[in-house]
Amino acid sequence: MDPHSQNEGLTRTGSFQTYEGLVGYSADLKFVPALATSWKAVNDTTWEFKLRQGVKFHDGSDFTADDVVFSVKRAQHPNSDFKTYIASVKDVKKIDAQTVHVETNGANPILPNQIANIFMMSKAWAEKNNVVNPQSYKDKEETFAVRNTNGTGPFVLKTREQDVRTVVAKNPTWWGLKDNPHNIDEIVYTPVTTPATRVAALLSGQLDFVLDVPVQDVERVKRSAGLQVKKTNEIRTIFLGLDVGSPELKYGDVKGKNPFADKRVRQAMYHAIDMNAIAQKVMRGDAVVAGMITSPGVHGYEKALDKRLPYDLNKAKALMKDAGYANGFGIKLDCSNDRYVNDEGICQAVVGMLAQIGIKVDLAAQSKTLHFPKLQKKDTSFYLVGWGVPTFDSHYVFSYMAQTPDGKNGSWNFTNYSNPKLDGMINGMLSELDPAKRDKLIHDAWTILNDEIIYLPLHHQVLNWAMSEKLDMPIIADNVPRFHFAKMK
Template sequence: MRKLLWATALACGLALGGANADARSVRWAASGDPNTLDPHSQNVGTVSMVLQQIYDTLISRTQDLGLAPGLALRWEQQEPNRWRFWLRDGVKFHEGEAFTADDVVFSVTRALAPTSNYGIYVDTVERAVQVEPMVVDIITKIPDPILPNKIASVFMMSRSWSEKNNAARPQNTRQREEMHTVRNTNGTGAFRLTARESDVRTVMTRNNDWWGWQEPASREANITEIIFRPIASDATRIAALLSGEVDFVLDPPLQDLNRLRQAQNIRVLEGPEVRTIFLAMDVHRDELLYSDVKGRNPMKDLRVRQALYHAIDIQAIHRTTMRGQSVVTGTFFPPQVNGYTKEEDVRLPYDAARARALLAEAGYPNG
């Protein structure tokens, strides 16, 4: 099942653009707060949603998730195992350092480190090599035709700033390591960090030197400050929106959507997430960790797995648990992801009788 909703609820007075609109501060709330600001430590939404305001990637995304120039103006697969990136001139980090190919080499190498949680985006990468001051090659261990899609998620850092602050590798969150990048940033992005109080607020102010302000989609942007507030309580978060205490909520609870849609001063924007909710079964162990079946693993039997599939009333989950805000799916990949095949996106039917028959056939007549 794919979660349909990335819903954002906005106060209608929020001016997001317009050449004549007054510049303003935007107050934004969500349920969780980033546990770090290190660009390569934690690949989770609560961290990325803030870091995306501060750091850039080589390749950006369009509104329909296509690829667009970011810190790299263009890229090309020159050999099966070599991708070349031509970088954007004149870009500076927030603390004044010029962005160069050396920073790309450093950032890719850092994302490869054992303490990085971004390894899935560089899993085929062997190394990055500076060709010229503004040209860099990424060498892969095997041909990787979708490397641009993956590198679009890797934030670029300043080598000199990172090394000066003893942050040449990502923070080790498992050991609760404290380092400079946990609470400090230095990106090339649209906003720069000006205040950070964990679990209270994060303040970012407009970086007037950001290259993106000259792009057609951003020329009329009038936001000068973003104030992010984590509000864990659903009720408190929605109350803050309705009272005007915050301008938008990124993750309104499903049960409040109808009320928000009917509110005169609220607009709800929604769409599908690039995320699939799925049930994983342990087919690796010879014996399940938590089961009264001993000496074997029922999940290794295809009939058991098929029985579980047939036993799931996906439409009931869609109607009740997800309140209609989901898309029933038969495949792991959503349409926006490479590898999606429409013909495979068909579910087995909900069939409790068939599920019971399969379990009995596999030797589990009582479930």
């Protein structure tokens, strides 16, 4: 529950119920005023935020400019997985009770998009409970903020039993109730690890809402009386990452060299994956085949760049032979089995396809609670990941996934890939104020990343939210249910 610890979709979903940022999201994912009523650039390197007055934290204390300064600086801590959002921030200053200035290292035209994802905490509460610094998620650190919250958001945390039950209740003093007069008194979040059990609980009326209805059960739920399924394309792409930079793969059987360091091997793997077959058979048609690792809805996405290399086993085998791996090699694939839609099924299909070019894959599928810390410790050679884009800007993908890790940026670049030219472009797109020049930087950066094949794109994810017909709630393309937009009939 620590709002600055783990930048992962389901964790952020929990935070969005109880915490808020200066900038918020509408139901159609427009950036709207939240704890700040307005913002503007007062010069090239300073953004001014005017704070909403009269807002209370859940413990009844006032939300103040001091809390904003504290929260932004807390999110910059090395433990925070949100530090990349605000890597450009040089300082944050209280000007008066209603005004905060955020100073950046150089111009940053997208700072409001980024700061929308920095949740505001109570400075006094954090100091009182010894949580001035964020939890170190990858080290499984236990702190008060992990199981307790004190935000300003639409719901208040009542109970938190990890892996069992989490309950939040309506915040009757929430400032936003006038504009969002929802009637949800309580939300009981119950993790149900078995897909069939989730669906059975929905069909029997034990559940009102299932976030991740399995693709094989979508039609069955649609046909069931009293239930509905809402569908949309998510702003998220699923892909495979490769350790291209290590001298030797930690989880491979080739000694003394790294087969992934050879672009011909990476290209062979790309050609060997029949993504059309996966989309139709594994995903039951609920997937949009991808040729780049970001999706429509993200600034900088181009349909022309979103074209896959063709499925071509003969070419793949020829490339493997040219690279000196005609007989293939062995490798371990790390995969989640409870995070993305049919994630383990996707990995199983990839295993079979790569076997056709001699790559013997040992599949290690496990819960995201184990999968993500493993990746964040760089304890992997080959892995599945999905990446949403909360800022709706390509810079977010590059800064997390492609930039050379430097303590702020590149925190999800587990490939050991480093390209100074690309780093320069990524830094440039953060500071370039001319829209045409900035778009050219983004285009050129995508061209490089596509050409290097550091990642093997798979598909853009399609969402199916299943719910009772009594629940009127919009499906949102970032896969974050916002219950303050809901009504129970």
